[in-house]
Amino acid sequence: MSVNRREEGAALRALLRPVRGRITAGVALQALAGIASLGSFVAIYPLAVALLADEPDGSTVWWIVASAALALVVRFVAQSLSYLLMHDADMEFQLRLRRRIADRLSRVPLGWYSSRNSATVKKALADDVDSMHYLVAHALPDLTMALVTPVAALVYLFALDWRLALVTLVTTPVFGVLFRMTGKRGGRQHERLAGAIVGINTAVIEFVQGISVIKAFGQRDKASERFNKAVDDYMTTFTAVKGPLMSLSSLAYASVSPAAMLAASLGGGTLFVAADWTRPVDILPFVLLGLAISAPLVVVTYAPQALGQARQAADRVAELLATPTLAEPERPLTPSGHVAEFHDVTFGYTAGSPVLRNIDLTLEPGTVTALVGPSGAGKSTLAALLPRFFDPDQGSVRVGGIDLRDMAAQELYSHVAFVFQDVRLLRATVADNIKMARPNATSAEVQAAARAARCHDRILELPRGYDSVVGEDAVLSGGESQRIAIARALLADTPIIVLDEATAFVDPEAEAGIYDALSALIAGRTVLFVAHRLHTIVDADQIVVLEHGRVAERGTHTELLDSAGVYRRLWEAYTESGAHAQGNRIDAPEAAL
Amino acid sequence: MIRQLIRVLGADQIRPMRSHAIAVTIYAALQGTAFALLVPVLRALLDSDEEGAARWLGVLGAVTAATCVAYYVQAKQGFATAVSSTGALYRRFGDRLAQLSVGWFSEARLGPLTRLATAGVGEINTLFAHALQPLITSIVSPLTVLVVMLFLDWRLAAAMAATIPLLHVTYRWSTAAVARTDEVVDEAIAQANNRIFEFAQSQPVIRAFGRAQKENDWLDEAMTEQHDIGRRRLRRTTVARGAFGVTVQLSITALIAFTTMLALRGTVDAAQLIALAVLLVRFSEPVVALSEAGGALRMVRHRLNQMDEIFQTPSLPEPTAPRSPADAGIELSGVRFRYPGAPEMAETAEAPRPHSSSTGST
Numbered sequence A: 001m002s003v004n005r006r007e008e009g010a011a012l013r014a015l016l017r018p019v020r021g022r023i024t025a026g027v028a029l030q031a032l033a034g035i036a037s038l039g040s041f042v043a044i045y046p047l048a049v050a051l052l053a054d055e056p057d058g059s060t061v062w063w064i065v066a067s068a069a070l071a072l073v074v075r076f077v078a079q080s081l082s083y084l085l086m087h088d089a090d091m092e093f094q095l096r097l098r099r100r101i102a103d104r105l106s107r108v109p110l111g112w113y114s115s116r117n118s119a120t121v122k123k124a125l126a127d128d129v130d131s132m133h134y135l136v137a138h139a140l141p142d143l144t145m146a147l148v149t150p151v152a153a154l155v156y157l158f159a160l161d162w163r164l165a166l167v168t169l170v171t172t173p174v175f176g177v178l179f180r181m182t183g184k185r186g187g188r189q190h191e192r193l194a195g196a197i198v199g200i201n202t203a204v205i206e207f208v209q210g211i212s213v214i215k216a217f218g219q220r221d222k223a224s225e226r227f228n229k230a231v232d233d234y235m236t237t238f239t240a241v242k243g244p245l246m247s248l249s250s251l252a253y254a255s256v257s258p259a260a261m262l263a264a265s266l267g268g269g270t271l272f273v274a275a276d277w278t279r280p281v282d283i284l285p286f287v288l289l290g291l292a293i294s295a296p297l298v299v300v301t302y303a304p305q306a307l308g309q310a311r312q313a314a315d316r317v318a319e320l321l322a323t324p325t326l327a328e329p330e331r332p333l334t335p336s337g338h339v340a341e342f343h344d345v346t347f348g349y350t351a352g353s354p355v356l357r358n359i360d361l362t363l364e365p366g367t368v369t370a371l372v373g374p375s376g377a378g379k380s381t382l383a384a385l386l387p388r389f390f391d392p393d394q395g396s397v398r399v400g401g402i403d404l405r406d407m408a409a410q411e412l413y414s415h416v417a418f419v420f421q422d423v424r425l426l427r428a429t430v431a432d433n434i435k436m437a438r439p440n441a442t443s444a445e446v447q448a449a450a451r452a453a454r455c456h457d458r459i460l461e462l463p464r465g466y467d468s469v470v471g472e473d474a475v476l477s478g479g480e481s482q483r484i485a486i487a488r489a490l491l492a493d494t495p496i497i498v499l500d501e502a503t504a505f506v507d508p509e510a511e512a513g514i515y516d517a518l519s520a521l522i523a524g525r526t527v528l529f530v531a532h533r534l535h536t537i538v539d540a541d542q543i544v545v546l547e548h549g550r551v552a553e554r555g556t557h558t559e560l561l562d563s564a565g566v567y568r569r570l571w572e573a574y575t576e577s578g579a580h581a582q583g584n585r586i587d588a589p590e591a592a593l
Numbered sequence B: 001m002i003r004q005l006i007r008v009l010g011a012d013q014i015r016p017m018r019s020h021a022i023a024v025t026i027y028a029a030l031q032g033t034a035f036a037l038l039v040p041v042l043r044a045l046l047d048s049d050e051e052g053a054a055r056w057l058g059v060l061g062a063v064t065a066a067t068c069v070a071y072y073v074q075a076k077q078g079f080a081t082a083v084s085s086t087g088a089l090y091r092r093f094g095d096r097l098a099q100l101s102v103g104w105f106s107e108a109r110l111g112p113l114t115r116l117a118t119a120g121v122g123e124i125n126t127l128f129a130h131a132l133q134p135l136i137t138s139i140v141s142p143l144t145v146l147v148v149m150l151f152l153d154w155r156l157a158a159a160m161a162a163t164i165p166l167l168h169v170t171y172r173w174s175t176a177a178v179a180r181t182d183e184v185v186d187e188a189i190a191q192a193n194n195r196i197f198e199f200a201q202s203q204p205v206i207r208a209f210g211r212a213q214k215e216n217d218w219l220d221e222a223m224t225e226q227h228d229i230g231r232r233r234l235r236r237t238t239v240a241r242g243a244f245g246v247t248v249q250l251s252i253t254a255l256i257a258f259t260t261m262l263a264l265r266g267t268v269d270a271a272q273l274i275a276l277a278v279l280l281v282r283f284s285e286p287v288v289a290l291s292e293a294g295g296a297l298r299m300v301r302h303r304l305n306q307m308d309e310i311f312q313t314p315s316l317p318e319p320t321a322p323r324s325p326a327d328a329g330i331e332l333s334g335v336r337f338r339y340p341g342a343p344e345m346a347e348t349a350e351a352p353r354p355h356s357s358s359t360g361s362t
Helices: A008-035 A039-053 A058-105 A115-160 A162-168 A174-217 A220-255 A258-274 A280-294 A296-321 A378-387 A409-415 A432-436 A443-452 A456-461 A478-492 A501-506 A513-522 A558-562 A564-578 B002-009 B010-036 B040-046 B050-099 B107-152 B154-201 B203-208 B212-236 B238-265 B269-310
Strands: A340-347 A356-361 A368-372 A394-399 A416-419 A496-500 A527-528 A542-547 A550-555 B330-332 B352-353
Touching: A008 A039, A008 A058, A008 A115, A008 A558, A008 A564, A039 A058, A039 A280, A039 B238, A039 B269, A058 A115, A058 A174, A058 A296, A058 B238, A115 A162, A115 A280, A115 A296, A115 B010, A115 B154, A162 A258, A162 A280, A174 A220, A174 B050, A174 B107, A174 B330, A220 B050, A258 A280, A258 B010, A258 B040, A280 B040, A340 A378, A340 A443, A340 A501, A356 A378, A356 A527, A356 A550, A378 A496, A378 A527, A378 A558, A394 A513, A409 A416, A409 A501, A416 A478, A416 B203, A432 A443, A443 A456, A443 A478, A478 A501, A478 A513, A496 A513, A501 A513, A501 A527, A542 A558, A542 B352, A550 A558, A550 A564, A558 A564, A558 B238, B002 B010, B002 B050, B002 B269, B010 B040, B010 B050, B010 B269, B040 B050, B040 B330, B050 B107, B050 B269, B107 B154, B107 B269, B107 B352, B154 B203, B154 B212, B154 B238, B203 B212, B212 B238, B238 B269
Parallel strands: A368 A527, A368 A542, A416 A496, A496 A527
Antiparallel strands: A340 A356, A340 A394, A542 A550, B330 B352
């Protein structure tokens, strides 16, 4: 969290650096436009002087009018150019930023895409980039114009007659004092109001998001009552806090309202003329420009908010861009063989709270290893380490004797395939999706894989069969997508497979088909299998029981039953509940391609 | 839009809204009058009539004081209206939601609905706190000046009136053009974001099957395309963005030229014309506030549309005299049902399910 002022804007400045030139030029041009916008006001004074002469000189007069017209043209051109530059800068800035974010996302650990982080990405891309865009494309130009114009007017007036300028501004200190008072009081009450806002927002969110539950359980009237009361409380607090503040700030703005400024400038002017300090015609600029000074006071009060939001948005985006990425090896090594090993692996999602501790595990080629344990024991996390969804905090994960971190990604994934619950199919044809690992596969091979994965018939039912595009004319259920993912893994033909049994639960209708497909997949390969139903893994070569992130027991089914430990307990609880009567299981290497 | 506002806020908000609008109008008219009074004061000064100037200055002072009071009054009214309609909006919103069928509350709707309920309510009510006053003032004030001008010099009044259509047309054209462009650009950005999001979610597949290069290129192409669309569109409407302010300055300049012409012809007293020229400026200048108010209005309109949609969604009809069921049996009698947007209907025949039985369906 940045604390000091200079740090505060650092992220924003850094992100805007590539388009700094255009932004500066845009702001400068906008300032020029602001000054030029005073042209017509300023012209009236020399015009009046010329017209009041005994014999007004036509050419002088028309030159003055022409200058006013010129100022108009300058304003138009400068303003248009300014917008052009600022918008270009804005669009380019956004493109660069999106590119950087996409690049980062292509290198963070696969496991980073939890729901929380996905929400962060969404927020960064939409809201945060938008806040910064608003600053560049809208707030900066508006603010520049709003500040430069009155400052220029003031400078001009002071240059003409500093005494009358001061008199014109006589009500400004009143504004200043009242405004400050409002700020101070607002500051003291800030907490109270902030608390009330949180309160009403919470009440609203609870009401809106809980509405279906509320209605289903017949609590509607009671919930409405509660909600209405929360609204009443909020409105009471709001009125009590904002009411007096508003009174004060209205007085402040009234003191510099256009009418007040007019009265001040005319009143002062009359006095000066009476005292013979100035000619009547010389008070014209003050009457004309006096009002230009007070207008921006309103805009200026909104500006800090836009800047603050943009700064915070930049900080969040900078944090996202600094997400640690997976280290790629400088000189990638090649694994020899495909023994998969976990050496003293410790891992936690957040530092200091490990989910896995000191795991030692070897997967011999051609064997099936099942991970079991109570929920939360770390089974899925451990399985996810093998396809390098994360890097362990301590220890190492190896394939063919080489640490995953020393291997190129291509190499790793030609050895390890995985089928997890959240299957992802790309927006391409079904055939392309299955052929993903082997683009040169023949359609015979593709169909064979689909048959083994029990989805061939379903694919033929699609509008264009294998040529249907996923997400467009191929709308697939969870179970159907799973089986296509399994076909994909089959065609990839990797020696090691990591599976989560939960993939089968996606679709009760397709469950049997998915189990058959999984059986086809594991035939003859090294398998790491996260099990949820104990009866499916009784034939596994190795069962590893995890508890609280540690290996509690390991062995075959019979060995573990005999040793009367955790596994025995789990097994007894499982068989008692009758779940094993359902009958689906993964059969050992019978099914064949 | 007013109709929509009333539909959303409820008819009992009409009264406070009207009071506020009237208070603002009074303020704006008083302001216009104060502006008009500069003419006699200036006139007197330019004619070296200091006594006359002081007299008129006195009147101006009084009107100015009234204007400031009127400002304060309308601000208080605005606040009261904002408070009253915020409370009303929350309550009506809650009641409305409670009446809609449970099936309406899909997963996809919850996010935007929550945002509408929290941020959206606040945005609609800034209308009363900040947007209404500049909006009404920037129209009523100049109109007051115009009316006064009719009595002072009908030719200038005519010239001023002539600029009104120009300003109006420019305002409508530029705000429409800018809104359209913003829509196109927003859409392009949304597309780009969706691509990136898909890209992120597909990372396991992309990396596992060596598609990194291809997908990166494809994504970059998509992002660049969206960027080009947005940039081209924005370039086309650069002029529109500043058009209104420029048009205002153009009308002032033109009016000044016209006044100059009249003065040189010598038919009217220069001093009078100069004073009128100053008033001219007071006519055109408040109008600029219109474009700022317009921006705030656009945002509010979007929220209003969302709210209006909810209020117009038909709710489940409820009986005035509800009865209690006799037992727990369910009977479907000639039921026809269709999901919104689906082509087919599910039909069931008469199918009584007696009390205490279990029926499964496939």
